[in-house]
Amino acid sequence: MIFKVHWIIDGVAEIDAENKNDAEKKIQNDLEEYVKNSDRLMNHFIAQSIQGTAYLPGTDEPKKSGDSISDSSKKEDNKSQDEDKNNS
Numbered sequence: 001m002i003f004k005v006h007w008i009i010d011g012v013a014e015i016d017a018e019n020k021n022d023a024e025k026k027i028q029n030d031l032e033e034y035v036k037n038s039d040r041l042m043n044h045f046i047a048q049s050i051q052g053t054a055y056l057p058g059t060d061e062p063k064k065s066g067d068s069i070s071d072s073s074k075k076e077d078n079k080s081q082d083e084d085k086n087n088s
Contacts, residue, residue, distance in 0.1 A: 007045070020054035027052060 017023035031050050034041075041047045055061060 014057075015054070017054075023054040024052060 013027055015023040015026050017026055028050060035047045035050065036042065038047075
C-alpha cells in the first residue's frame with residue numbers, strides 16, 4: 001500500500017540582519033538554494049514550500065514551549081482586531 005505523508009520541519013536560525021524582512025529573505029534564500037540543490041529533498045521528499053517568520057530574541061519570542069511563532073502572530077492579529085473594534 002502507498003501512503004502519502006505530509007511532513008513539516010521546524011527550526012530556528014539566528015541571522016544577523018538590519019530588520020525582520022532582511023532576516024527572513026536571507027534565511028529563505030539559503031534554504032531555497034539548499035532544497036533546490038538537494039536531489040533527495042526535491043525528488044524523494046518532494047519539498048513544496050518554505051515558510052518562516054523573523055522575530056527579535058526576548059520579548060518577541062513565544063512565551064511557552066508549546067507556543068509556536070504562528071500562534072503568537074495570531075494572538076497579535078486578534079489583539080489588533082479587538083483594538084480596532086474598540087476604537088470604532
